[in-house]
Amino acid sequence: MSDHHDDKSHGKSHDKSHWLDQPGNIKMLVRGLVGFGFLLFIADAFYHKHVHFEAEAFFGFYAIVGFVAFFLIVLAGKQLRKILMRPEDYYDD
8 A cells, every 4th residue: 555645646736727817817806905905094084983082083094094904913923933943854754
């Protein structure tokens, strides 16, 4: 018996190209998401806000806070990776 698993034995071939494998589709997806985020940011000017704190009334407050929080989480994750990262062969016998 062999521990090697052949993907073709399960009836699936990895030769197929998926729509996310093409760089043009990735660019289109990123542009669409950026455009949608921009539209949501602009939409903030067109509805009445029921705020609890004065800062919430500023234009784009939640978009800006969300972006800054996500940015800080990514930076913290990069630093945490330095602490938690294991060698490539860590789990090998």
